[in-house]
Amino acid sequence: MTNLADQVVATDRGKVRGSDEGGVVSFRGIPYAASPVGAARFAAPHTHPGWTGVREAVRPGPAVPQAPSRLERVMGTRKPDWDEDGCLTLNVWTPRPAPADKAARPVLVWFHGGGFSSGSGGWDWYDGARLAEIGDVVVVTANYRLGPLGYLYLPQVGADNLGLEDQAAVLRWVRDNIASFGGDPRAVTVGGQSAGAFSALSLALDPATGGLVNRVLLESGPWGLEPQSPEQAAEAAEEYQRLLGVPRGAEPGEVLRSHSVERLLSAYRELAVRLARPGNIAPPMYPVLGGAGLPRAWYDALVDGALEGKALLIGTAREEMTAFFAFEPRIQSLTREGAVDLLTGLLGHAAPEVYRRYADRLPDAAPAQVFTALRTDELFRDGALRMADHHAAGGNATYVYEFGYRPAHDPGRLGATHCGELPFLFGTFDSFPDSPMLGSPSDTDRAMGRAFATAVTTFIAEGNPGDWPPYASGATARIRHFG
Secondary structure, rough: OOOOOOOOOEOOOOOOOOOOOOOOEEEEEOOOOOOOOOHHHHOOOOOOOOOOOEOOOOOOOOOOOOOOOOHHHHHHHOOOOOOOOOOOEEEEEEEOOOOOOOOOOOEEEEEEEOOOOOOOOOOOHHOOOOHHHHHHEEEEHHHHHHHHHHHHOHHHOOOOHHHHHHHHHHHHHHHHHHHOOOEEEEEEEEEEEHHHHHHHHHHHHHHOOHOOEEEEEEOOOOOOOOOOOOOOOHHHHHHHHHHHOOEEEEEEEEHHHOHHHHHHHHHHHHHHHHHOOOOOOOOOOOOEEOOOOOOOHHHHHHHHOOOOOOEEEEEEEOOOHHHHOOOOOOOOOOHHHHHHHHHHHHHHHHHHHHHHHHHHHHOOOOOOHHHHHHHHHHHHHHHHHHHHHHHHHHHOOOOEEEEEEOOOOOOOOOOOOOOHHHHHHHHHHHHOOOOOOOOOOHHHHHHHHEEEEEEHHHHHHHHOOOOOOOOOOOOHOEEEEOO
C-alpha cells in the first residue's frame, strides 16, 4: 500500500503532489497523454514526455475545447475553462491509507457525458471525493477530446474516433499507475453517464481494452443512437471542410491543423445548425462504427460474448428526453399529426401505430408529452432493458435501476430528466446552484442520494449493489427505484 502521508505519488511520467481533503487525498490535473497541439492535433494520443521534480496536482487541468452544452438550460451554466494545450488530464481521489495490510482498493474510472461535444472530468460536478470515501474505492475522472477534435472522421490524417482513443489511453494509464495510488488494476469498473456510458460500454466490449475492465456501470446511455456509419461520418467531415474553406486537393490535416481552435469550433456550430432536425438529438460527429475502439455495434458484440463474466449495473432516469425537448418550441407546439410526421421520419411506416400505443397509455398527455415519452423509451430505456435481458440470461451478474427524483418546483416540467442523478451520485449538490433539474432537494432527497451512491460504490467494490435482487431477463419487478 502506498504511503500517502506527504501526498506525493510516483507515476510512470514523474511524481505528483496532491491535496489532503480529510477522508481522501485528491490528485488533479495529471497528464495521461501529451497535449494534442500542433502535429498532435487530429492524431492518436501521444505519450506524455514527463517532468522532473514533483508536479503539483492540486487543480484540474483545462477542459478540452468545446462550445457551451446544449443542456445548460437543464443542468446550469458553466464558465468556459478550456485550453487545447494541457487538456488531456485525469483526476484521482483515493481514501486515506489504512493500516499497512490493507488490500489495494477497487477502482472506478468515470467518463462524463455531454453528447460527445461538451463536458470535463475536472468539473466540480464530478468531484469524486464523496464516492471514494463512501465506498472506500479509488475514483478516476478524465477529459477526452470532443466535437470535431474528438470525432471528426478523417482516418487518412489520423482522425479516427480520437475521443475513444483518449479514453483507452486513460485505461492504460490506470493499469500502469493506479497501484501507486492504492488502487487495484485488476478490479476496475469503467462507468459513465450518457455519452460517457456509451464510451464505457465501448471500452468494455472492444478486444483491445476489454481485458482492462472487470465491471461496467452504465447510466442513461443513448442505446438507441446507432454509431455513425463511415459513410455518414465522411459526409459530415466533407461538409465541415467546406465550411472551413479547405481547398480541393489540399492535404486536409495540414489545413485543419493551421486553423485556430476557435475557428474549428465555430464551423462545428454551423454544421450542427445545418444538420439539426426536430426530435433528433444526435450531434454532428460522434463515434464511428468500425473505427478505432468501436469494431462492432454494441448488441452484436454483446451477442458474441464480449461482456461475458463482467458484472453490469445499468439504469435510466424516468423522463430522460425532457432535457432535450422541454424547452424546444418545435416539440412543445406539436399536434398529433405533427408528432406522427416527425416519428415517420425517424421510424418509418410503424410511426402511426407506435404513437397510438403511447397515446392510449397516456390518455391525458399532450402530443409533446407522448412524443417525449416515446423517444425516452426508444433512445434510452428499451436499449438498457435489452442489454440487461441478454446479459442476465447468460448467467451474468446484472442489476438495473430507475432514477425518479423530480424537483418540487418544476416549471419546465422536466420531471426525472436526463443527468438528474448526477448530483445525487457524486454528492455535489452545491455545484448545481442554478440547475432546474435539481431544484432544492430536501433532506429526504439527499438521503436517497446517499443510498444511491452507496449502492453504486458497493457494486464497484463487490460486484453487486448490496441488498438488490439481481435482475433476471424480463423481470422488471426487480428494477430498483430511487426517488
